[in-house]
Amino acid sequence: MSGVLQLRGVSKTYLDGADEVHALREVDLAVEAGKMVAVMGPSGSGKSTLLTIAGALETPTSGDVLVAGHPLSTMSRDDRARLRRRAIGYVFQDFNLLPGLTAAENVALPLELDGVSAGKARATGLRALDELGLAERAARFPDQLSGGERQRVAIARAVVGDRRLLLADEPTGALDSENGEAVMRMILAACKHGVAAVIVTHDAQLASWADRVLFIRDGRVVDRTAPRRGPDSLLAEETA
Amino acid sequence: MSVRHALLALLSEGPKYGLQLREEFEARTGEVWPLNVGQVYSTLQRLERDGLVESDDDADPGPQKGFRITAGGADELAGWLRTPPDLASPPRDELVIKVLVAVRLPGVDVHEVIQAHRRYIVELMQQWTRLKDEEGDLDLGLALVVDAELYRLDSVVQWLDTADGRLKRAALEPPAPARAAAPLIRRRAGVRR
Numbered sequence: 001m002s003g004v005l006q007l008r009g010v011s012k013t014y015l016d017g018a019d020e021v022h023a024l025r026e027v028d029l030a031v032e033a034g035k036m037v038a039v040m041g042p043s044g045s046g047k048s049t050l051l052t053i054a055g056a057l058e059t060p061t062s063g064d065v066l067v068a069g070h071p072l073s074t075m076s077r078d079d080r081a082r083l084r085r086r087a088i089g090y091v092f093q094d095f096n097l098l099p100g101l102t103a104a105e106n107v108a109l110p111l112e113l114d115g116v117s118a119g120k121a122r123a124t125g126l127r128a129l130d131e132l133g134l135a136e137r138a139a140r141f142p143d144q145l146s147g148g149e150r151q152r153v154a155i156a157r158a159v160v161g162d163r164r165l166l167l168a169d170e171p172t173g174a175l176d177s178e179n180g181e182a183v184m185r186m187i188l189a190a191c192k193h194g195v196a197a198v199i200v201t202h203d204a205q206l207a208s209w210a211d212r213v214l215f216i217r218d219g220r221v222v223d224r225t226a227p228r229r230g231p232d233s234l235l236a237e238e239t240a
Numbered sequence: 241m242s243v244r245h246a247l248l249a250l251l252s253e254g255p256k257y258g259l260q261l262r263e264e265f266e267a268r269t270g271e272v273w274p275l276n277v278g279q280v281y282s283t284l285q286r287l288e289r290d291g292l293v294e295s296d297d298d299a300d301p302g303p304q305k306g307f308r309i310t311a312g313g314a315d316e317l318a319g320w321l322r323t324p325p326d327l328a329s330p331p332r333d334e335l336v337i338k339v340l341v342a343v344r345l346p347g348v349d350v351h352e353v354i355q356a357h358r359r360y361i362v363e364l365m366q367q368w369t370r371l372k373d374e375e376g377d378l379d380l381g382l383a384l385v386v387d388a389e390l391y392r393l394d395s396v397v398q399w400l401d402t403a404d405g406r407l408k409r410a411a412l413e414p415p416a417p418a419r420a421a422a423p424l425i426r427r428r429a430g431v432r433r
């Protein structure tokens with residue numbers, strides 16, 4: 001099937017001393033190529049946990065995760081690492097830029113690690129930065145950038161290359177509305193090229209860019225939006 | 241929406257025909273607020289009666305009759321633009337009322353009620369956002385209207401989220417003795433009117 005990401009009955013329980021924290025309970029999710037799914041929920045509801053498990057950064061306590069049809073649980077560590085590097089773009093809630101590299105080097109790094117020539121990786125990275133209005137910041141180090149600029153560098157790093165799955169944790173948290181919209185348009189453009197995306201957020205304006213919105217509460221998916229209707233229905237609703 | 245002032249605004253650009261006024265009104269509001277013909281002509285008649293516009297008095301009333309704004313009309317328009325709309329008294333918001341009722345009603349899960357509204361509003365927001373996506377370069381008027389709608393709906397979701405959290409916390413605390421806060425709000429709103 002064309003499901004790029006599948007979660008089947010995924011649960012995650014953390015141990016906090018003697019207490020069990022049920023961060024996720026029996027979550028099912030399937031994201032097809034070209035689709036954007038948003039996950040909304042209050043703080044502590046399990047959004048980041050869901051994303052780290054989908055991104056092979058953590059293993060579930062029970063349940064299965066499949067990326068491009070391959071179950072992560074049966075992969076070797078090396079294979080999982082390769083999958084993460086090649087196929088998955090990840091935007092962390094706290095950006096995770098490498099402080100010793102410039103903005104452009106941060107963006108180009110995953111491409112270079114993957115064997116793309118330095119020159120080509122740099123050109124691709126610069127193009128992504130330019131699209132987010134950061135061409136002039138390319139040579140700066142993360143600590144010379146504003147919070148919103150750092151966030152956009154992290155987005156650029158996640159979308160470059162031939163990623164099939166894009167996972168973003170609050171990708172516009174530090175951005176004003178104009179830059180937030182630029183970021184969402186960039187993610188949407190990636191989806192139109194066949195990337196599957198999961199965006200975690202508690203911002204409804206951000207979530208409204210998605211094809212489907214999942215609502216999560218206490219680790220459980222409690223509701224989801226109906227398939228999107230076209231905008232025609234809005235303008236047809238005449239004020240009689 | 242004040243049709244009266246919208247028409248004055250269009251006429252302040254220069255004399256126009258009735259039909260033209262209707263078409264331009266719809267174009268400028270991104271066709272989100274359709275207007276019927278009758279509304280345009282009856283409003284024009286009242287504006288003329290009040291001396292805010294003048295017409296070619298010999299022409300028949302109808303689509304071909306031309307209108308001009310008067311000096312009084314221009315003053316009226318300038319005053320209206322700068323007069324804040326009444327935002328001081330809380331509107332009777334049906335959604336707020338539904339949640340308030342759900343809190344008190346036995347056998348009703350208020351969080352489920354809140355979620356039903358949250359989902360519906362997010363679905364509406366998806367439709368508005370899709371308009372931004374599909375139209376690429378939105379007409380400026382429509383783009384402004386879409387932004388306004390998205391922020392309005394977003395603020396409702398934020399209120400629902402806040403209410404959800406507040407109710408969750410309240411359920412964990414012993415109930416406080418009921419205090420009448422409502423008269424205070426009513427009195428305050430009364431003063432501002």
Ligand SMILES: Nc1ncnc2c1ncn2[C@@H]1O[C@H](COP(=O)(O)OP(=O)(O)OP(=O)(O)O)[C@@H](O)[C@H]1O
Nearest residue numbers: 014015016021023042043044045046047048049050
């Ligand atoms: N390593 C951990 N050890 C113990 N508990 C954890 C751990 N990581 C997360 N949790 C708990 O799991 C629950 C879900 O956390 P998670 O980070 O997924 O929430 P979130 O929805 O992303 O919240 P936010 O909107 O604040 O980022 C929380 O109760 C959190 O305290």
Ligand SMILES: [Mg+2]
Nearest residue numbers: 047048093169
């Ligand atoms: Mg989080």
